[in-house]
Amino acid sequence: MVGYAFMGAAHSQGWRTAGRVFDLPLTPRLAAVCGRDGSAVRAAADRLGWAAAETDWRALIERDDVDLVDICTPGDSHAEIAVAALEAGKHVLCEKPLANSVEEAEAMTEVAQLAAARGQVAMTGFNYRRVPAMALARRMIAEGRVGTLRHVRVSYLQDWLVDPSFPLTWRLQKPYAGSGALGDLGAHAVDLAQYLAGEPVAGVSALMETFVRERPIPAGASAGLSGTGGGGVGQVTVDDAALFTGRFASGALASFEATRFATGRKNALKVELNGERGSLAFDLERLNELYFHDQTEPGVSAGFRRILVTEPEHPYLEAWWPPGHGLGYEHTFVHQARDLVHAIAEGTVPAPSFADGLQVQRVLAAVEESAAKNSVYTPVQA
Amino acid sequence: MVGYAFMGAAHSQGWRTAGRVFDLPLTPRLAAVCGRDGSAVRAAADRLGWAAAETDWRALIERDDVDLVDICTPGDSHAEIAVAALEAGKHVLCEKPLANSVEEAEAMTEVAQLAAARGQVAMTGFNYRRVPAMALARRMIAEGRVGTLRHVRVSYLQDWLVDPSFPLTWRLQKPYAGSGALGDLGAHAVDLAQYLAGEPVAGVSALMETFVRERPIPAGASAGLSGTGGGGVGQVTVDDAALFTGRFASGALASFEATRFATGRKNALKVELNGERGSLAFDLERLNELYFHDQTEPGVSAGFRRILVTEPEHPYLEAWWPPGHGLGYEHTFVHQARDLVHAIAEGTVPAPSFADGLQVQRVLAAVEESAAKNSVYTPVQA
Amino acid sequence: MVGYAFMGAAHSQGWRTAGRVFDLPLTPRLAAVCGRDGSAVRAAADRLGWAAAETDWRALIERDDVDLVDICTPGDSHAEIAVAALEAGKHVLCEKPLANSVEEAEAMTEVAQLAAARGQVAMTGFNYRRVPAMALARRMIAEGRVGTLRHVRVSYLQDWLVDPSFPLTWRLQKPYAGSGALGDLGAHAVDLAQYLAGEPVAGVSALMETFVRERPIPAGASAGLSGTGGGGVGQVTVDDAALFTGRFASGALASFEATRFATGRKNALKVELNGERGSLAFDLERLNELYFHDQTEPGVSAGFRRILVTEPEHPYLEAWWPPGHGLGYEHTFVHQARDLVHAIAEGTVPAPSFADGLQVQRVLAAVEESAAKNSVYTPVQA
Amino acid sequence: MVGYAFMGAAHSQGWRTAGRVFDLPLTPRLAAVCGRDGSAVRAAADRLGWAAAETDWRALIERDDVDLVDICTPGDSHAEIAVAALEAGKHVLCEKPLANSVEEAEAMTEVAQLAAARGQVAMTGFNYRRVPAMALARRMIAEGRVGTLRHVRVSYLQDWLVDPSFPLTWRLQKPYAGSGALGDLGAHAVDLAQYLAGEPVAGVSALMETFVRERPIPAGASAGLSGTGGGGVGQVTVDDAALFTGRFASGALASFEATRFATGRKNALKVELNGERGSLAFDLERLNELYFHDQTEPGVSAGFRRILVTEPEHPYLEAWWPPGHGLGYEHTFVHQARDLVHAIAEGTVPAPSFADGLQVQRVLAAVEESAAKNSVYTPVQA
Structure with a gap:
């Protein structure tokens, strides 16, 4: 490692x-x-x-x-x-x-x-992808329980940059981090959206913003950081927030948001998909829960149900604890390790592959291009 | 009337x-x-x-x-x-x-x-604007409890068009309704955003979509409806959904969504504002509740609090029931009547005035223009 | 009136x-x-x-x-x-x-x-009983969607007496009010439990408590109030809180709580019923919502669903607003008036009748008797 | 081990x-x-x-x-x-x-x-006790943020026995398990209540019930199980549910429930404490969250706040992940191991000690005694 x-x-x-x-x-x-x-x-x-x-x-x-x-x-x-x-x-x-x-x-x-x-x-x-609720969502979508997709909404909200005195770490420097909220949070949002929808984002229209453009350079920062090096302030060279809308090939609409300025939201990766047969909703701050609305039910007793994703029939759960005994953030890495070991042993292509990672990168590039061109709708390179 | x-x-x-x-x-x-x-x-x-x-x-x-x-x-x-x-x-x-x-x-x-x-x-x-929780939110923002605004998110989600056999009513015809989800739901979203933020939307980038382009003409429909008149199908000439991002003059970012295809969402007008000092969140499906995060509190006990907006100190509430005895949708019209009567008696300009309504109209026009021009960022006419 | x-x-x-x-x-x-x-x-x-x-x-x-x-x-x-x-x-x-x-x-x-x-x-x-969600719950129970009842839990939590300087009003005087939280809140809890369960409470075991035993006499209070009359303090002669457990004739267990000391709970009448085929849950602070868990569904996608009780198929709702446009507290009185007018016109016995009110009174009397006798289980007079 | x-x-x-x-x-x-x-x-x-x-x-x-x-x-x-x-x-x-x-x-x-x-x-x-939210709750209570306690409510709801064909495992046999829901779930409820309140339960009044009195003996069950041994049905000799109310020495009232028949509730250990200065609420199904109502705040903006217990200032959290990245059930055992190792190294008495475990046992014994004596209020042995 x-x-x-x-x-x-x-x-x-x-x-x-x-x-x-x-x-x-x-x-x-x-x-x-x-x-x-x-x-x-x-x-x-x-x-x-x-x-x-x-x-x-x-x-x-x-x-x-x-x-x-x-x-x-x-x-x-x-x-x-x-x-x-x-x-x-x-x-x-x-x-x-x-x-x-x-x-x-x-x-x-x-x-x-x-x-x-x-x-x-x-x-x-x-x-x-290895949060059990997300794997379950993918399974339900593949089974047709959401039907023809109309909307995919993914926002990833954090708030650790709200304070203007937060220092200029590597994550705020383009040469190291590549981008800001976009690459850190938006990448997750885009990958999840494409994974769940089962199809790629075709084009995007984007706004990006850096709210706080100068921040104090942390004591002992390496000379590599732009600015005066150790003390003083330096330029923030990445985005604080990125908002983008988009279209999937199927015609479904997507709405994305990635920000580090959503005061009070700590790790709120929120996902919602609306289809002709149903809807799914998720919030990473409650990662053991998946919400499902079944449109095929009689309206009189329909509604978003909270599926507590801790049953043995749920992805990855058979190996863990009894129903209702929730998992945490780090379990996604246990599951990732498990799946990777299986891919190695069985000689299969793991998901997400590097090609999947590249596709996300292309969406992020289209976002940056659109933001630079007055938000004009920008197709994602195929 | x-x-x-x-x-x-x-x-x-x-x-x-x-x-x-x-x-x-x-x-x-x-x-x-x-x-x-x-x-x-x-x-x-x-x-x-x-x-x-x-x-x-x-x-x-x-x-x-x-x-x-x-x-x-x-x-x-x-x-x-x-x-x-x-x-x-x-x-x-x-x-x-x-x-x-x-x-x-x-x-x-x-x-x-x-x-x-x-x-x-x-x-x-x-x-x-006359939901007590929204009036309270405006008061708290005016008092500075949210501070410098960074994000305003308003989505208005309904689902009554999900079924493709829903008929072609006047609301789906441009000559009568002007637009679809945009004018019906988006207008509320934009007015609330501007009212709460206390400043106008300066520009927008938009995507609009009509998912279901033909619908059955209701029996007995007037000849005015395009199509074959009574039986058969006709063209839907308004949008089913509109997504737009925008900027306020202050630099705060806005994200809007109006749709009639959010399966399972019945009247979900959701609002969230993030500022340097705090955040507010609201959902019309729970209209007696306002969520507030106070960023000035010690982090160890901070969090979004549910304010049950039924206390006598809350806007309009002194005249109603004891704490916890909630109001409903129609009370907004009672409050509107009350405020209008006061404006008439006192000779004051009511809010929202026609000028406020015009400003919303200009935002909607910019949305339509942007959507027609490949989502390019379009300033709102001043 | x-x-x-x-x-x-x-x-x-x-x-x-x-x-x-x-x-x-x-x-x-x-x-x-x-x-x-x-x-x-x-x-x-x-x-x-x-x-x-x-x-x-x-x-x-x-x-x-x-x-x-x-x-x-x-x-x-x-x-x-x-x-x-x-x-x-x-x-x-x-x-x-x-x-x-x-x-x-x-x-x-x-x-x-x-x-x-x-x-x-x-x-x-x-x-x-005329909250649409409660009428819907009764209908679903009658249709067998909950099945053999195991548990009925009703708590009615308010907090307006937490402050010891709150004055000694008529509601705190036994000669006027009869009892305190028990008759005011517990009566609702018992009536709802019996209405929903469709059977009477057979016996109870109870604890009652008056946390604050003296309170200031409000200025201008009538001489009828015990104490020194206008100024000074007087005895609180009713209960601040009553907790009781019980059994229904069918063997289902009941748990009741009525209190005016649940700090932060304003009007939290919470109901939950668990049966062999399903469960229902409700909170009056969110009166347009009913939660339903259907045990007959496959566990993999089961969970408590939020039914937004605003559909035209829901009790009383056809006459009101479109889906998602919620009702408030006072609508229960509109519905009560409607049902009473129908009973008068049609010559039917209204529910709840005086006999139903008497049955609740007998449960409350058994609660008081049990509390006075060291909580011993006390059958309700038939 | x-x-x-x-x-x-x-x-x-x-x-x-x-x-x-x-x-x-x-x-x-x-x-x-x-x-x-x-x-x-x-x-x-x-x-x-x-x-x-x-x-x-x-x-x-x-x-x-x-x-x-x-x-x-x-x-x-x-x-x-x-x-x-x-x-x-x-x-x-x-x-x-x-x-x-x-x-x-x-x-x-x-x-x-x-x-x-x-x-x-x-x-x-x-x-x-080692769920961070519970350790935080204890700290806040010790700091006086809840004030004089009035109510402690703890219910522990599961549903794995709802199906009458669930087999007669050792947990349903008194010789092995001692009791049913009472010892398994009620023990947790009582320990948490006493830990949080900082004082022991003084007396209880209880109802216990076994809803399903015979269950199939699992194939291959040891002869030790009562019944016909392997095949056939056997007697359930423990409680399915236990409800009890109680008093703390300070006069605060307690309400407890432990059941394996709360359909749809998987591991719902719910805790609420109401005091003169504030209230706390918790649900183990959302173990990273603690709800706090601060009664000392102005009523106009007071309400239960959701503290996401993932900040570095929170108990145990400094060692784990960034804010918002939640923990799961098993982390309580990591924390238990940590605290026990410290107690060993530092020669301190660990909490909960065996004496604490004994005190819980005495409460459970009082519950069983009360249930056997017609629910009469039964002091806990000092």
């Missing part, structure tokens, strides 16, 4: 736990974790349960005891590491967004396809 | 009740109701409590015992009736949307301004 | 509105209202729409233009007025609780049964 | 994870797991991550590499194992309920107190 911050800790919990809960065809072994700061990475290895620590990702990739490279770094290094790992014959799990540009994502996808021919798998880490 | 269908019944309940609940400076008298079908309008007069019935709105306007003309007809007749009534020296309450075009709304506003100089009042019937 | 305070205003709204909304076989006429203070009752008559005012209820009863006497006074006068009105040949609507004692209620019921033989109707004003 | 079924799996997840997330003064090592079936326990050891497997709990206790014995067996074996483990010098964690009788619990507590003098700790596994 490369990177051991928030995402690395979550992935580690996934790798440690998957085999303790699910029957896996292969047993994950936490071989080595990699980071630039030697003592910090060794501490992380101990804490998170990795057998070894490396300070150079190239060394990690060369290790014989590493079969799979899990990339949890900022987006600017994804392409280089992923390509190298695939070329070294490793399987790869790469955090989202797949890359900071369409070009990088295309290159990665090309390499992944060559690697697939050699039996390697490459997965993009859109973990929210 | 001109018109006595759904809206007319709701207005009648407002007029009958206002003086029974509030201390009014003038006593409303239900003088006469007008409709084209003589026996139907007489039955409506008896049922709804109007002293007389007329079949020609010009006759109604000329009655000496009529001081105020309340217009509850489809949008295509608003301008003609309102202008005539104002010129005849009557006060006017006109249902929303104010008109079917900006030009009509401009003419009406001009006449209303001349009439105002003669002491007449002219009000647009955006009744949702 | 006798009494014109909060309840009188609500009843007046019911009488004024019923014929404007529903097709009634008889037209209610608001003949006269009665109260002890002449100028106050004349003002109330004007405000509420009553044609005449009386200061002696005996005079009201003797009026030829009065066919129905609606009793909205405190419980200590119910028996005397109702009996006199029935003996004078009038129909009677009596607010709940029917009386302050079982003996009074028995006498009233006996007189009502004699009067019924003469074609008079006598109804107890348990208005919450 | 003794036992490796549902509870054992949950405890294992706690032990494996605590040191990966929290900074612990000691490092837990999963030495050995014990069960009667040799091959099954070896498979469980592999699956759950235990180094060794034992088939005799006495052998487990004698192992030198075992410092702490974690007891996850049915209640009938708790006393014997816990006493032996403590006498062997081990620390003990014992699942709730502490024992199947007060006598056993008293003996265990006595032994634990002797062991404490030798530096051993003994904890009862009431894991729900």
Whole structure:
């Protein structure tokens, strides 16, 4: 695993736990974790349960005891590491967004396809597909319980930038993060929308905004940050919020919002789909619940029902606790690990693949292009 | 009152009740109701409590015992009736949307301004401003409890067109209704957004869609409906859904949605505002509740609180029932009647005025223009 | 109508509105209202729409233009007025609780049964049966959608006595109110439970408590209040809260709570019924919603659904507004007036009858007896 | 660890994870797991991550590499194992309920107190105290934000016995389980109530019921089950539901319900406390949320607020994910492991101690006594 911050800790919990809960065809072994700061990475290895620590990702990739490279770094290094790992014959799990540009994502996808021919798998880490409620929603849509889609609404609301004194971290710098709310939150929104709808977004019209354009540079920030370096203020070079509407190929309308300025909303990834036969609704802040309205029922007793997604018949749930005993955020990484191990063992293409990650990237690029061109409707590159 | 269908019944309940609940400076008298079908309008007069019935709105306007003309007809007749009534020296309450075009709304506003100089009042019937929770929200925003606005989200979701066999009524015909979800639902959304934000929408980018383009013509439909007249199918000439994003002058972002295809959503006018100091959220399906997040509180015990808007300190509530004894939809018309009577007695300009109605119309026109021009960002005419 | 305070205003709204909304076989006429203070009752008559005012209820009863006497006074006068009105040949609507004692209620019921033989109707004003969601719940239970009942839970939570400086009003004095939370709130809870379950409570075990035993006597309080009369403090002689469990004849268990000390709960009458085939849940603070869990559905997509009780197929709703346009508290009185007018016109026994009110009184008496006897299980008098 | 079924799996997840997330003064090592079936326990050891497997709990206790014995067996074996483990010098964690009788619990507590003098700790596994929302609630109550308590309401609703064909497992047999819903669910309810209130329940009045008195004996059931042994039906000898009211020493009233027949409620442990200064509410089905009403706020903007208990300032949360990224059921076991390790390292008495578990047992015994004596109010043994 490369990177051991928030995402690395979550992935580690996934790798440690998957085999303790699910029957896996292969047993994950936490071989080595990699980071630039030697003592910090060794501490992380101990804490998170990795057998070894490396300070150079190239060394990690060369290790014989590493079969799979899990990339949890900022987006600017994804392409280089992923390509190298695939070329070294490793399987790869790469955090989202797949890359900071369409070009990088295309290159990665090309390499992944060559690697697939050699039996390697490459997965993009859109973990929210593995919230049981979202997997159930996908299943219900595939079964026709929503019918012809009319509306897909996905908003991902957070609020950690509301305070103008929040510092200028790497996530607010375009060279590292690629984009702001768009790539961080909007990428999840777009992937979920396409996953659930079962079809790609065809075009978008977008508004993007940076509400707070200068922020204090954190003490000890590397010179790489634009600005005066350590003290003073620097430019925020990514978006604080992105709003976009769109059309699916089928004609369904989509509405997206990604923001870090929705005061009081902590991690509110809200999804709603309306179809001719029914509707589904979800809020990540209540991740064990899926709401379903069945339009085929008599109106006198119809209504949105709260499905508590904790029954053994629900995706992933048979392995967990009795009904009503909910799961949390990190379980998505356990499920991701489980599914990836199955893909490796069975030689199947994992979902979301790098190609799926590339498709999301193309939607994000269309969003940025539309926002730059006065919101004009912009088709997504096919 | 001109018109006595759904809206007319709701207005009648407002007029009958206002003086029974509030201390009014003038006593409303239900003088006469007008409709084209003589026996139907007489039955409506008896049922709804109007002293007389007329079949020609010009006759109604000329009655000496009529001081105020309340217009509850489809949008295509608003301008003609309102202008005539104002010129005849009557006060006017006109249902929303104010008109079917900006030009009509401009003419009406001009006449209303001349009439105002003669002491007449002219009000647009955006009744949702008079939901106590919305009036409270406006008060809290004016007091600074939300602070610098970042996001305004308003969606108005209904589902009564989901079934493709729903007939082609006047509401689906552009000549009568002007537009579809946009003018019916979007007008409310825009008025509320501007009322709450305390500033106008400056520009918009829009997508509009008609999902079901042909519908059965209802038996007995007048020849005026396009199509084969009575039986057969006809063209739907208005939008089923309109999605638009926008900017306020202050830089806050807005997201709007109006649709009649949100399966399972019956009357879900949902509002959320996020500001630097707090957030407010509302859903018309739970109209006695306002949700407030106070960002100035310590994070450890902060959260969206449900204010049950039934306390005597809340707008309009002192006159009603004890705490927790909720109001319903029609109370907005009682409050509208109350406020209009006060404006007449006190010679003040009512809110929303015709000018406010015109401003909404200009936003709707910009939405239609943007949708026709590939969603390009379109400034609202100042 | 006798009494014109909060309840009188609500009843007046019911009488004024019923014929404007529903097709009634008889037209209610608001003949006269009665109260002890002449100028106050004349003002109330004007405000509420009553044609005449009386200061002696005996005079009201003797009026030829009065066919129905609606009793909205405190419980200590119910028996005397109702009996006199029935003996004078009038129909009677009596607010709940029917009386302050079982003996009074028995006498009233006996007189009502004699009067019924003469074609008079006598109804107890348990208005919450006429919340559309509660009428729908009853219908669904009668249709078997809940199945064999296991649990009935009703709590009625208010908080207006939390502040110890709240004054000693008549509602806190046993001679006037009979009891406290028990008769005021518990009576509603018991009536609803029995109505929904379709069977009587067979026995109870109870705890009652008066948390704040002395309160300030309001300025100008009549000498009738125990204590020092105007200023000073007086004894609270009723219960602040009553908790009781019970059994229905069928073996279903019941849990009841009535309190005026549930801080933050304003009018939270919460009901839940669990049966072998399904469950229903309701909260009066969201009175347009009924929650239903259908146990006969596959578990994978089962869950409590929110039925928005605003569809034309729902009880009372055809006469009101389109779906999603909710009703409020006072509509229960409109529905009560409608149903009572039908009972009078059709010569049927209204529900709840005086006998139903007596049955509730017997449950309340068993609660008081159990509480006085160390909570021992106490059968309800048959 | 003794036992490796549902509870054992949950405890294992706690032990494996605590040191990966929290900074612990000691490092837990999963030495050995014990069960009667040799091959099954070896498979469980592999699956759950235990180094060794034992088939005799006495052998487990004698192992030198075992410092702490974690007891996850049915209640009938708790006393014997816990006493032996403590006498062997081990620390003990014992699942709730502490024992199947007060006598056993008293003996265990006595032994634990002797062991404490030798530096051993003994904890009862009431894991729900370690839901962050519950720990936060306790902190807020201790800080005075609820004030003088008036009401404590705890209900624990499940529905897995609604179907009469559900088999007669050990949980439905008094010799193994001690009691039914009372000991399984009611024990949690009572512990939480006492923990949150900060004082013991003083007395109770109770109703208990077994709705379905015979159930099919599961194929292969051991002869120990009453009935015909494998096939046929057997007697249910425990309660399906227990309802009880009570008083705290301070005079606050309590209402409890434990049932396995609340159709549609899967794991609904609902808690509400009302005090003079505020109220708190919680539902385990939404375990990341705590609702708080602050009565000291102006009524105009007061209301129950939803605290999303995922902030770093919240109990246990600093070690986990960013705000809004919720935890699940099993995290309570991670927190339990963390706190127990701290107690061992620091030589403090863990909470809940065996004495706390005994106090709960005494409340349950009073419940059973009251239910057997016609619900008469029964003081809890001091």
